[in-house]
Amino acid sequence: MGAKAPIFRYEHGANMRDEFLWVEKYRPHKIADCILPDDLKQTFQQFVNDGSIPNLLLAGTAGVGKTTVARAMLDEINADYLIINGSMNGNIDTLRNEIRNYAGTVSFGGGRKYVILDEADYLNASSTQPALRNFMEEFSSNCGFILTCNFKNRIIQPLHSRCAVVDFKIQKKHLGPLAVEFMKRAIWILETENVEYDKGAVAEVIKKHLPDWRRVLNEFQRYAARGKIDAGILASIENVDIKELVKCLKNREFENMRKWVGANSSADVNTLFRSLYDNAYDFMEQDYVPQLVIILADYQYKAAFVVDQEINLAACMTQLMLDCRYK
Numbered sequence: 001m002g003a004k005a006p007i008f009r010y011e012h013g014a015n016m017r018d019e020f021l022w023v024e025k026y027r028p029h030k031i032a033d034c035i036l037p038d039d040l041k042q043t044f045q046q047f048v049n050d051g052s053i054p055n056l057l058l059a060g061t062a063g064v065g066k067t068t069v070a071r072a073m074l075d076e077i078n079a080d081y082l083i084i085n086g087s088m089n090g091n092i093d094t095l096r097n098e099i100r101n102y103a104g105t106v107s108f109g110g111g112r113k114y115v116i117l118d119e120a121d122y123l124n125a126s127s128t129q130p131a132l133r134n135f136m137e138e139f140s141s142n143c144g145f146i147l148t149c150n151f152k153n154r155i156i157q158p159l160h161s162r163c164a165v166v167d168f169k170i171q172k173k174h175l176g177p178l179a180v181e182f183m184k185r186a187i188w189i190l191e192t193e194n195v196e197y198d199k200g201a202v203a204e205v206i207k208k209h210l211p212d213w214r215r216v217l218n219e220f221q222r223y224a225a226r227g228k229i230d231a232g233i234l235a236s237i238e239n240v241d242i243k244e245l246v247k248c249l250k251n252r253e254f255e256n257m258r259k260w261v262g263a264n265s266s267a268d269v270n271t272l273f274r275s276l277y278d279n280a281y282d283f284m285e286q287d288y289v290p291q292l293v294i295i296l297a298d299y300q301y302k303a304a305f306v307v308d309q310e311i312n313l314a315a316c317m318t319q320l321m322l323d324c325r326y327k
Contacts, residue, residue, distance in 0.1 A: 022221045023214050026189050027068055029075040034065055035182050035213055037174045043166065044069055048076045053114065055136060055145045057160060059152035060168025063212030066148040070116050074146075081114040087122035095131050103135065103143035114144045121149035125156055133158045150304060170211045179203075179210050186220060195220075196228035205229075209268070242275050246283045249317065250326035257317050265310040272313075273300050276320075288324040295319050 019025040028034045031044045047053050053073050058066040067083075074081045082102045084094060099115055123129050133156075136145050147163060149155055170178065183199075183206055190197045205223070209215045223229045245264075248257040264272070273296045280289045299316035306312040 021218075022189060022193075023217050026185075026217070028072050031069065031072050031076065034069055034072055035178055035185065036065060036069070036168075037170060037178070040166070040168065044073055048073050051077055052112065053077065053079070053144055053146065055163045056147065057120075057152065057155060057163040057165045058146065058148045058168065059165065060150070061212070062150060063209075063214035063216075064168045064170065065213060066168055067116065067118050070146045070148060074114055074116075077111075079111060079114055081116055083116045083118060085118050087119040091124065092127045092131060095128055095135065099135060103139040106142070112142065112144055114146060117145065117147045119149065120147035120159075121151045121154035125154065129156045129159060133162060136162050151301070175210060179206050182206055182210070182213060182216065186216070189217070190220065190224070190229065193224060195224040196230070198228075198230040201229050201231055208271070215268075242272070242279065245317070246326065249321045249324070250283070252321055254318070254321065257321065258314055261310060261314045261317060265313065269303050269309060269313055270300065283326055285325045285327060291323055292320060295323065 031041060031048055034041065034044075036044075056070070058070060060066055071081075071083075082099070084098065102113070103115060117123070117132075120129075123132070132145075136159075145163070147155065147159065152160070152165065152167075183203060186202055186206065187197065187199070190202070202220075205219050206216055209219065220229065245257065245260050247253075248260055277293065277296055280292050284292060295316060299312060299319075302312055303309060
């Protein structure tokens with residue numbers, strides 16, 4: 001078996017090591033610097049102002065800032081904390097050993113310490129999650145818990161009841177202002193890294209991937225390796241054209257559909273599913289649109305767990321090909 005992902009401990013006052021990844025190097029350490037809608041920012045800032053963070057369940061799509069917010073709050077109140085990745089260290093032994101040993105000891109600074117359980121929806125719902133609820137009560141006087149997840153329905157109800165649940169839902173009306181705010185941050189990062197850029201190209205990258213700020217920053221770092229971010233990269237970030245795919249589905253051209261999936265396997269699958277969803281009435285008979293929605297939702301959920309995204313996408317397109325009728 002491969003080695004486990006490392007479990008990180010942070011003590012207040014400790015120096016952070018130099019980071020290569022921009023998402024870590026430029027991660028905000030204050031709530032005021034996080035890219036969030038005002039209502040969410042005010043909620044978290046109030047926790048910081050109170051000087052005590054309750055047990056939290058932070059739920060939302062990938063890259064919206066759940067872990068960043070958790071860390072920023074704890075950094076601001078100078079709390080010691082432990083970070084555990086639930087998808088890689090989510091077994092019951094981690095709970096019994098790492099968390100128990102950590103939660104049962106006194107903080108170096110004398111204050112309350114915390115455990116951040118990242119991707120907590122990957123924790124075993126039959127063993128680890130039920131045990132965690134008891135830990136949250138047993139160590140409540142000394143240790144708090146912050147859980148992050150993409151799918152809160154995979155977190156058992158007893159954990160919901162022991163946490164304040166905060167949904168990172170970003171309404172469309174907030175996307176524009178947040179994109180402008182992130183644009184300013186991105187330009188500052190690019191200038192700090194001495195990367196040449198064209199504002200139009202920067203805006204296109206942000207527009208394509210928002211509100212997945214982590215993905216946006218990773219894309220900027222990838223493109224920056226070429227020396228500059230300009231119109232030359234726009235061809236590689238254009239949205240996937242689904243016209244050819246829809247033609248394959250309509251004519252039941254399985255082999256051509258597989259070729260299309262293979263050629264576009266590096267595209268963001270959620271963007272593709274969203275494009276099919278948004279344009280369904282343009283290419284599909286109206287009575288079959290509800291079936292398309294059910295199929296897309298099923299395979300979008302599966303995409304979070306599968307080993308081979310290309311096979312999962314091909315399976316989804318095969319089902320759309322067989323179960324739906326097209327104009």
